[in-house]
Amino acid sequence: MLVDLRSDTVTRPTAAMRQAMFDAEVGDDVYGEDPTVNRLQAAAAALLGHEAGLFAPSGSMTNQIGIQLLVAPGEELLLDSESHILAHEVGAAAVIGGISTRSWSSGGGRLDVSVVSESVHESLAYHTVATRAIAVENTHNRGGGTVIDIDQLRRLRALADERGLLLHMDGARLWNAHVASGVPLAEYGRLFDTVSLCFSKGLGAPVGSVLVADAERIERARSIRKRMGGGMRQAGFLAAAANYALDHHINRLADDHVRARRLAEALEPYGVTTAAGVETNIVLLRHPELGKLSAAAAEQGVLISVLGRDQGRLLTHLDISDDGVDHALTVLTGLLR
Structure with missing residues (x-):
C-alpha cells in the first residue's frame, strides 16, 4: 500500500469527476x-459573496492577479513572513x-491585527513606499493548517477601511477553514477585495483556481491573466472537475480533519508533533533527522513532506482512507520507537 501524505495536491480525480470532465x-x-x-466562475463568486470570478490554471496565478489588481508597481504589499x-x-x-x-512574523499562522497595524507604512516623503494592501492566507499552510479567527479578520477589515488599504486573501484552503470553523464562505469573502480559491488541493480537482472580486476588477483581471499566459481555450474540461468538487467534495473535508487529528494524537507521544495545533488537514512534524525518517518511511510505502532539516508535514486528503492512516501509523510509530 502506498500512502502519500506529502500534500493534498497529489489527489487524482475520482471516477465520477472524470465522467463529469468527459461530459463537459x-x-x-x-x-x-x-x-x-462560466458556471464555475459564477458559482465560486456567489459562494464568496462577490460579483464575478475568473478561472486560472493555478492558485499562484490567481494570487498574483489578485494582488496586481490591488497594488500598482512600486507600491507595497504587507503580508506575513511565512x-x-x-x-x-x-x-x-x-x-x-x-x-x-x-x-x-505570523507566529504559526495566527493573525494579530495589532502587529499588522504597527507594520503599516504611510508615505512620509518622496523616498518612502506606502503600504497599499494586506494579504493573508487562510488556512495557513506553513502554520500547519491554521484557521484564522473570523474576529481577527473583521478587525483587519476595520483597520484596512480606517487606513485606506485593500485586502487580498489567499484562500487556497479556505474550504478547510469553512468546514472546520463553521463560518460561511460568504462571511469570509465579504471582508476581502480579492480572494483566491484553489480546487486542486483538498477538493481533489486535477488543476485550477478561481479569483473572485467585483465585476470591474475581474474584467481587468482577464487582461492580466492573458499577459501571464493563463488564457485557456476549451477549459471547460478542467472547470467541470472543479464544478464537481464544489457540488460533492466540500463537506467531506471534515473526514480529512478527523484523520489528521488521529495521526497527530497517535504520533504526539513520540515528541514529533502536537495534536492540539491540528485544526484542519495538516500535521507539522519536527524530528532531528527528518530526511532519514522520510526515506525509511518511503521504503515501507509512506511518503511524507520534508520542509527542512528537521521539519516536515503530513497532509490528509481525498485519497487517504482510514486504512491508509492505519498503515502510516504502523510504519511511523515503528520507526520512531
Whole structure:
C-alpha cells in the first residue's frame, strides 16, 4: 500500500469527476464562451459573496492577479513572513507585478491585527513606499493548517477601511477553514477585495483556481491573466472537475480533519508533533533527522513532506482512507520507537 501524505495536491480525480470532465460542454474561454467555465466562475463568486470570478490554471496565478489588481508597481504589499505568496511563489510579486513586499512574523499562522497595524507604512516623503494592501492566507499552510479567527479578520477589515488599504486573501484552503470553523464562505469573502480559491488541493480537482472580486476588477483581471499566459481555450474540461468538487467534495473535508487529528494524537507521544495545533488537514512534524525518517518511511510505502532539516508535514486528503492512516501509523510509530 502506498500512502502519500506529502500534500493534498497529489489527489487524482475520482471516477465520477472524470465522467463529469468527459461530459463537459465546452467553448473558447478566452472569448468568454465556455459554459462550464462560466458556471464555475459564477458559482465560486456567489459562494464568496462577490460579483464575478475568473478561472486560472493555478492558485499562484490567481494570487498574483489578485494582488496586481490591488497594488500598482512600486507600491507595497504587507503580508506575513511565512505566507505562500512570499515564500513559495518564486518572487512573482516583484518580477511580474513590480510590487514591493514587507512582512510581519505570523507566529504559526495566527493573525494579530495589532502587529499588522504597527507594520503599516504611510508615505512620509518622496523616498518612502506606502503600504497599499494586506494579504493573508487562510488556512495557513506553513502554520500547519491554521484557521484564522473570523474576529481577527473583521478587525483587519476595520483597520484596512480606517487606513485606506485593500485586502487580498489567499484562500487556497479556505474550504478547510469553512468546514472546520463553521463560518460561511460568504462571511469570509465579504471582508476581502480579492480572494483566491484553489480546487486542486483538498477538493481533489486535477488543476485550477478561481479569483473572485467585483465585476470591474475581474474584467481587468482577464487582461492580466492573458499577459501571464493563463488564457485557456476549451477549459471547460478542467472547470467541470472543479464544478464537481464544489457540488460533492466540500463537506467531506471534515473526514480529512478527523484523520489528521488521529495521526497527530497517535504520533504526539513520540515528541514529533502536537495534536492540539491540528485544526484542519495538516500535521507539522519536527524530528532531528527528518530526511532519514522520510526515506525509511518511503521504503515501507509512506511518503511524507520534508520542509527542512528537521521539519516536515503530513497532509490528509481525498485519497487517504482510514486504512491508509492505519498503515502510516504502523510504519511511523515503528520507526520512531
